[in-house]
Amino acid sequence: MILNALQAYLTGKFAFSGELQAFWMAFQGAMIVRGGANKDGSMAWFHAFMLSTMMSYAGGTFGPIWMGRATAMFTNDLNFAACIVAFILVNYLPFDLGFKIGNFFPVKIVTTLFAQLFRAMGLIKFCTVAFEALKESPSDYYPVPVFGPILFATFLGNFGGFFHKGFHGYLQNGMPWPFQNGFVCATFYHFFAHDKLGFLGVKLRYVIYLIPGIKGKLDDKTFATVVVSGFMHIMAILQLPEFLGPSFSPFTVMGRIISLIIPKPAPKVEEKKTKEKEIGTKDKDL
Numbered sequence: 001m002i003l004n005a006l007q008a009y010l011t012g013k014f015a016f017s018g019e020l021q022a023f024w025m026a027f028q029g030a031m032i033v034r035g036g037a038n039k040d041g042s043m044a045w046f047h048a049f050m051l052s053t054m055m056s057y058a059g060g061t062f063g064p065i066w067m068g069r070a071t072a073m074f075t076n077d078l079n080f081a082a083c084i085v086a087f088i089l090v091n092y093l094p095f096d097l098g099f100k101i102g103n104f105f106p107v108k109i110v111t112t113l114f115a116q117l118f119r120a121m122g123l124i125k126f127c128t129v130a131f132e133a134l135k136e137s138p139s140d141y142y143p144v145p146v147f148g149p150i151l152f153a154t155f156l157g158n159f160g161g162f163f164h165k166g167f168h169g170y171l172q173n174g175m176p177w178p179f180q181n182g183f184v185c186a187t188f189y190h191f192f193a194h195d196k197l198g199f200l201g202v203k204l205r206y207v208i209y210l211i212p213g214i215k216g217k218l219d220d221k222t223f224a225t226v227v228v229s230g231f232m233h234i235m236a237i238l239q240l241p242e243f244l245g246p247s248f249s250p251f252t253v254m255g256r257i258i259s260l261i262i263p264k265p266a267p268k269v270e271e272k273k274t275k276e277k278e279i280g281t282k283d284k285d286l
Contacts (some may be wrong), residue, residue, distance in 0.1 A: 010229040011222060012121045021121065022078045024114035029056025031102045031111070034090050048091065051164075053083045058160035063126060066152065067133060076094035105242065116236040119157055119186075120229040127153035127186050131194045143197040149190045154182035180251050181235065185228045192224040 008014045012021070030052040054061065057079055060072035073079055074265040089098040101107055130152035134145040152264045161170040170176060191210070195201025208214065216225050238244045 004020075007218075007222075008227060010120075010226045010233070012117060012229075017117075018078060019082075020114050021118035022076075022110050023086060025118040026052075026056045026079070026082035027090065027102065028111050028115040029053065030086045030090040031099070031250065034099050034105075036159045038091075048081070049087050052087050052165050053080075054088075055084060055160055058121070058163045059122060059156040059158075061265070062159045062163075063156045066155070067129060069129070070156075070228070107223040108240065108242075112236050113233060116233050117229065120225075120232045122156055123153045123180035123182060123185055123232075124189055124225055124228060126156045127190050128194075131190065135194075143203075144195050146190075149194065150183065150186045153190075154179060177239070177246070177249055180249055181232065184251070185232060189224045189228050192220045192227075250277075 012018075031044075032055050033048055033052045037043065037051060043051075046225060053073075056075055060076075060079060062071070066073050091097075091098065102111065127149045130149040131145065134148045138145045158170070158176065161176055161178065164170075188204075189202050191198075191201040195204075205220065218226065237252070239246045239248050
C-alpha cells in the first residue's frame with residue numbers, strides 16, 4: 001500500500017495533484033524573490049509579482065513556443081491564479097506571516113517536494129510532446145529522434161535562469177544544475193520510454209532488467225517516470241541549505257572521483273629542465 005501511494009505521488013496521479021503542484025510551484029517562486037531580489041521590500045509590487053511569476057513559470061511561459069504550441073500561462077488558468085494567491089500570501093499577510101511560515105522547515109520541505117513534482121512532470125511531458133511531434137521524421141542515422149526530445153525537455157527548467165540572469169550571467173560559471181539534471185533525466189526517460197527500435201534504448205532496458213524485481217509490474221513509461229521523479233525529488237531535498245546545499249551535484253562528485261582514480265600524467269623531467277634553462281637564458285639576456 002505504501003509503495004502504491006509512493007508511485008501515485010511520484011507519477012502525479014492523486015487527488016488535486018495539478019492544483020497542489022501549481023500552488024507550491026508559485027509559492028516557491030514568490031519565496032525566492034521575497035527572500036532575494038526583494039529582500040528589503042523596495043521593488044514595486046508589479047515588478048515583484050512578475051518576477052515571482054517568471055521564477056515559477058518561465059519554462060511554462062516560453063518553452064511551448066519552441067514547438068509552436070500556446071504558452072501554458074494562457075491555456076491553464078490554474079497557473080496564473082496560483083501565482084496571484086501565492087504572491088499575496090508571501091508578501092501581504094499581517095506581520096509578514098506568509099514569508100515567515102514559508103521559511104519554517106516543514107513548510108520548506110512541502111514546498112520543495114510539490115515544486116519538484118511539478119518540474120518532473122513538466123520534463124516528462126515536454127520530452128513526450130517533442131517525441132510525438134518528431135517521431136515520424138527521424139534522421140537517417142537512428143530510428144527515433146534523439147536530440148529534439150532531450151533538449152526540449154532540458155531547456156524547460158532553464159528559462160528562469162536565462163530570464164533572470166541573462167545568457168552570460170547564467171552560464172559563465174559552467175553548466176548550471178538545471179542543465180545537468182534536465183539533460184540526464186530527459187536522456188534516460190527518452191531512451192527508456194520511447195526508443196523501442198534503436199540499440200541505445202534496447203541496451204538500456206536490458207541492463208535495467210538485469211536487476212531482479214526492479215521494474216515490478218510497471219510498464220516502461222511508468223517505471224521511467226518513477227525513476228526520474230524519484231531522482232529529482234531526492235536531489236531537491238539534498239540541495240536544501242539545511243543539507244548539502246544548492247551547489248551539490250552528484251555528477252561533479254563523480255567527476256572528482258574519476259580524476260582521483262585516473263591521475264594526470266606528470267610532466268617529463270627533461271621538459272622541465274629545458275623550460276628552466278630557457279627561462280634562465282631569458283633572464284640573463286634581460
